[in-house]
Amino acid sequence: MLERGPAKKLVVYVNATQHYQGEPTYEAIVRFLHRHGCAGATVTRAVAGYGASGKLHEAHLFGIADDVPMRIEAVDSAQKIEALLPWIYEMVEHGLIEVQDTEVIKHTMAEKSAKEQQKMKHEKLEGQAKMVRIYIGEDDRWGGEPLYEAIVKKLRMMDIAGATVYRGLMGYGATQRVHRSGWLGLSRDLPIMITVVDTEEKIRRILPILDEMVDEGLVVLSDVEIIKYTHSPEAGSKD
Template sequence: MIPSDAARLSLHVNASRRWRGKPTYRAVVEAARSLELAGASVFLVDLSFGAERTLRDALSEYASLDIPVVVEVVDGPGRIDALLRELDSMAPGGLAVVEPVRVVAYSHHANAGGPRRAAAPPATQRGIPSMSLDGKARRVTVYIGNADTWNGRNLAAAIVLRCRELGLAGATASLGVMGFGRHSIIHRASFLGLSSDVPEKVEIVDRPERIAEVLPVLEEMVDGGLIVVQDVRVVKHAHHPAPG
């Protein structure tokens, strides 16, 4: 089990980097699995630059695989430290960031029944758009698989739509390319566009009280996955100006 006071490692590397004949990001995922960590997910990045100051664009450089990826791992601080020791030789380049998170839910699939209905927040809060964010806020990250569903719909999409219905400030879904979860089975996408339950995550940012209201909804919707929360500070939250 993951302790409630956990840590998240985000490792930024290039997909072209290799370790003992395999992509470094894959070696990191396999190392996390061999250390029996709770799970790991790999996500593509569209555009980035790092210490070498080279601009890398996923769209223009996909054929060469010299594109940025982020490996995210959540577990207890001590177990994350054990993985970091492995990374000293595996990933001498790149950027590794560790941040504290609080685990809200961690479960494997158990509900194989029919349609389910998410718990509703207090009636006074339903559908009320969140006010402009400023200062203290919270970010929820939901780690699931893209094969997960909610009442016949992709679960990540269902979560985003549900957050919109409830008037939260915003939610973003991201599709991964490789990872493993509670069952320790590694899933990865192929270049043919086929996938085998690759990881997916949804990130939600809002005021602490709004996040507290939506957590029961998320826990009801996520039958198998990981939900973590962390405190953040919002420095800007604004709408795009109307054209014209």
């Protein structure tokens, strides 16, 4: 938790249409700060502005894709901000980065309810359990994103112990059409398998969800015996 007292404020200015590794730069920066434990970050969108190029950028009516300035602001300890700066430099090809002295007066977080705290601690899994295998295609979609990603997110929201996605090299399904990796490994709707293991109670709860999400594919259920299930404490994990 961020302590009261001297701190540093990181401010980054980029344009809305700038991208870093396939996503908007401002989103990439916020994800990076979140992943590395920065106390918080806020993005604000300007209505007009210009930078080193001297070109004026303005937001227009209904202009969703306007190339206007985006401001990302984060506050944390001097040690944390200094450690993250080299990666921020790499991400911001064109823009402005500032580091300013500031002082934390108050930093509070809402107390987690007993229910939330319980959810964060997976029960110890051992003995008899159920395994679900889901076979779908790489090109299958759900709500505008790959179906396998949507399924994994849904399982995580439902507090399922874990899920693993496997990308096949070759396979076929109900249509009998063979899918295989193309020249230079380019995808041709390759087969995807998702495996999920948890208690029977939890697995039974997700089956109706999978039935709704998987329009074309295969979902199978089998008995398994868990020999060992361990996971590192979240606080000690590193990205």
